[in-house]
Amino acid sequence: MPALRCPSVRAVSPVVVALLLSTPAAADPPPCPNGEAPPCSNIVGVVEPRRPSEPVQPIPAPATPPGRELTAADVAADPLPGDEGGRIDRGGGGSTWRQIGRGVLYVPRLMFDFALAPFRAGLWANERYQLGERYDRVFYNDAKTIGLYPTLSIDSALGITAGAGFVHRDLFGEHEELTLQAAAGSRYRQIYSARLASGNRFDGVKLELDAGYERRPHDAFYGIGNGDRVMTTSAPIDPRVDSTSIESHYRQYRSRLALTADVRAWRQLHVRPAAAVSSVEFGSPDQGEPIVGLYDPRGLVGWDGVRYGYAELELRWDDRHGVTTMEPLAVYSAGSLASVFAGRIVQFDAGRDFWRYGFDLEKFLRVADGPRVLAARLHGEAVTGNRYEVPFVELPALGGPLYLRGYALDQFRDRVAAFGSLAYEWDLSQWFSASVFVDVGRVYPDVGALSLDHLRMGYGVSLEAHHVESFVLEGSIGSSIDGGLFLNLSFNPVYDLDQRVRRR
Amino acid sequence: MKSTALGLGLGLGLAISAGCGGGSGVPGARFANAPAVTAVNDRRDVPRAPAPRQLLLDVYHFDAIVKRPVDRALELDPPHRARGVNALDEVPDSTWFTNRIGARELSGDELQTGPITLESPELHKPWTIKSSKPGAGDVGFVVADARGEKFLIKFDAPGYPEQETATHMIVGKILWACGYNVTEDFIVHLRKEDLVLAHDASIVDMFGDKHPLDRAEVDRRLATIEPEPDGRLRALASRWIAGKTLGGHPAEGVRDDDPNDRIPHEQRRDLRGAYSIFAWLDHVDVFESNFLDAWVADRGNPRVHYLKHYLIDFGKSLGVMATTGHDPRRGHAYVIDLGAMAVSLLEAGLVKRSWEGRSAPPLRGVGLFEAQTFDPGRWKPDYQVYAPFLAADRFDKFWGAKIAIRFTREQVHALVETGQLSDPRAVEYVTDTLVARQRATAAYWFARVNPLDHFTAYSDRLCFDDLAIAYDFAKPATTHYEVTRYDRAAHKLGALGARGEAGGRACVALTLDPGGDGYTMLDITTHRPDFTGSTFVHVARDPASGSPRVIGIWRL
Secondary structure, rough: OOOOOOOHHHHHHHHHHHHHHOHHHHHHHOOOOOOOOOOOOOOOOOOOOOOOOOOOOOOOHHHHHOOOOOOOOOOOOOOOOOOOOOOOOOOOOOOOOHHHHHHHHHHHHHHHHHHHHHHHHHHHHHOOOOOOHHHHHEOOOOOOOOEEEEEEEEEOOOOEEEEEEEEOOOHHHHHHHHEEEEEEEEEEEEEEEEEEEEOOOOOOEEEHHHEEEEEEEEEOOOOEEOEEEEOOOOOOOOOOOOOOOEEEEEEEEEEEEEEEEEEEEEEEEEEEEEEEEEEEEEEEEOOOOHHHEEEEEEEHHOOOEEEEEEEEEEEEEOOOOOOOOOOOOOOOOOOEEEEEEEEEEEOOOOOEEEEEEEEEEEEEEEEEOOOEEEEEEEEEEEEEEOOOOOOOOOOEEEEOOOOOOOOOOOEEEEEEEEEEEEEEEEOOOOEEEEEEEEEEEEOOOOOOOOOOOOEEEEEEEEEEOOOOOOOEEEEEEEEEOOOEEEEEEEEOOOOOOOOHHOOO | HHHHHHHHHHHHHHHHHHEEEEEEOOOOOOOOOOOOOOOOOOOOOOOOOOOOOOOHHHHHHHHHHHHHHHHHHHOOOOOOEOOOOOOOOOOEEEEOOOOOOOOOOOOOHHHOOOOOOOOOOHHHOEEEEEEEEOOOOEEEEEEEOOOEEEEEEOOOOOOOOOHHHHHHHHHHHHHHHEEEEEEEEEEEOOOHHHHHEEEEEEEEEEEEEEEEOOHHHHHHHHHOOOOOOOOEEEEEEEEEOOOOEEOOOOOOOOOOOEEEEEEOHHHHHHHOOOOHHHHOOOOOOOOHHHHEEEEOOOOOOOOOOEEEEEEEEOOOOOOHHHHHHOOEEOOOOOOHHHHHHHHHHHOOOOHHHHOOOOOOOOOOOOOOOOOOOOOOOOOOOOOOOOOHHHHHHHHHHHHHHHHHHOOOOHHHHHHHHHHOOOOOHHHHHHHHHHHHHHHHHHHHHHOOOEEEEEEEEOOOOEEEEEEEHHHHOHHHHHOEEEEEEEEEOOEEEEEEEEOOOOOEEEEEEEOOOOOOOOOOOEEEEEEEEEEEEEEEEEEEEEOOOEEEEEEEEEEO
């Protein structure tokens, strides 16, 4: 005879629900045992209430005698951990559906772990064997002032460039720093540089001397002027007179020797003289449409190569800062920067000398904790020579991650460039912040042509990573009223001013 | 017609319910008729010392933040109620936890003394430097005092005088009183000449290689410490933990090499419930390095060894992590908080975050510690890595809150005084803030679990404390209890009601099931205007005395 089986709770639940629905009285408080209407008075005399400040007495009394630690002998007869619950019921191991689900998800889980394994193994090996420290042991001296290090850079246009560097951070005992670097990405992509910085050698004055040679295989050129981009052209364009813009490429070999100084004159006012001699040669690119196929070489001033000297004086007031110690040092939330400069370019070969001059203004306004900041930038730059005198690569340019995001790098060039930017930045965490920005600007053939007509406007969002004390990197996605989508990754803050003597 | 059909259905339902336990949805007998366990035997001999755990921090964080959350989701593991609790939902004494405050009277002196069993090393100078502090980072030394007792001495971070040393003292004493094992700590003052160098003093680098530690290096390190106005250096001296130290416990699972470690750590109530206590204390520095297991000799029989489990390094609690880390988010968001970052990204900073507007009081020795923005349910440690906290449920947090609220203001004040803060206003501020956060913690969790406790069965009544009333979070006039009795098969025996009483101690009539050992379950549901919650109290006759006794509690 089969045993009488009770229906499960699930089986009778519709009936119970019906009971609850059909009998409103069931929801009423239960009757008081002494016949009172609810709420009931307590049926047993109230025990002396305990004051909140009095320690309560759990039941039963604790095992540990006051002030004495238990010993192995004290607990020898007690249950093992896990058996202390006093339970006589035992829970199941999970529903069948859950077991089936686990089985189904086992493979995805394995795949996930497998996909992570290389990265995790790298972390493990680095930490387990202290690879970074071991590297330092081999390639640096004990004081870590002299050493060799690898370099790697990723450029959206030029690809991966890898190399090595040597650094001596205390050359003559006052933290003078010597850096030598060599890197290559291909036959046409090479960088060699040497840099010597004065460190603390001179009180209030910092000097830097650097020399470099760089082979860039396929820089882009989009013509001169504020012209709209086209996809094709029927005849070579003379960029000096025709602002039609079409993407073309050229190779550039650049040699440079530069000396810069920073003298703190008064409070946040710095005087920054700089001088450089440069030599630039051009040629056909290793990829992309060659510049000479689209543009008339006669219109590309300096195409046969240029050698020139440049001397500049900049006055810079910089009191950008954070407002509280709780803000990362890499994030400006208040203050401003104002900079004016003027420099003379002396051409060693044919071509007239000319001036370069301009200004930068930055203002940071903290609007809330985080910090959340409104940041405004203005940049203006001009040259005095005309389009027939100034080498095409020396014309002020806009476009790219620094000036006019949402456009290609150096998409616009001409004798005058004007640019403005407004950004709203907000924190995502202590280490990350985001911003939305609008960049506006255009180039002009001369100062008299300045106007608000035909402005180019880019916009987008950026994400910045920083430590408490320093900037790490910034990535941005930008587009513009002219279309296109540009991803930029930069290891320099957008609010750091461009160093003209070290331009590409 | 419809009502007739319904009535038939009703009758059938009632008949089934009456005939079968569980028809009411109430489970049957759950607990053995036995006294609750007050201690567990996790002191069985572990004859050989387990190997120290090697913590690889990057891998640890990667696993905890990236790998394990996905793995856990794919494992479809349901939430588990905590283990390591007795039938009364309390934690028995063990090598992890010892019931102290609330379990017995703790005098002010005992609270201030805490785990300390010997005189301060300040009375036993000079100190001989054995080595630099293990690990990178802050300045510190391992020293032996004139008695030969070994201590680790650490200093306050420059620019933050008294903060870490005072905080470590205060929080260590509180955690000890709560029931955890902590180090024996002392605030000490020293001059450079109080430190002498052992002939074999060493610096241990990260490869484990020893290098000689010379006087010049000691002086160079001490020069980075901010002196007191009288020129002395203030430091914290932590007595070296006895036995062989083995590193922290794994956040998930058990130590495979410890046979006494039988409950997966993410299921341990004493670890999960620490969430409320750590939140109260803003002890955000929670990861494996801040726990320490030691293989120790039994005090009664030195030939027996087992593992004892410590909490260490509390100096970044009480808002000190926020000040020294320059981050007001601490306690409100994880350092790497992908969820909070995504929300902030979408909100574009237009919505005020809970940590905004926080600032440290201008008091020497006090970190960014305040109660105004404290949310006991949303508090977060620095990293999303400690599995017991991720698994903790409201019952665990209720347990922790019960412990936290047991400290009186006077006791808190006495504990804060152990930090030896030089500004009396700082002592009052920290005390006030601790009390405010303590009450916020208890108020929060007492509103999420039926806060009835300390059940006592008498011959004719069952009495209990309503903690919400006892600690003035609820009014007795607006509280009433609905009590339903069931037999061991969950058959309903009857119902009655009672109202809240001043002081929180209330009693209801107790009539046991006449059959067998009288196993009776009382479902006590508390009703307040903004709260309803139930607790099942299991009562049976003690076979020895025949008197009723509480044999188990099951909170819903």
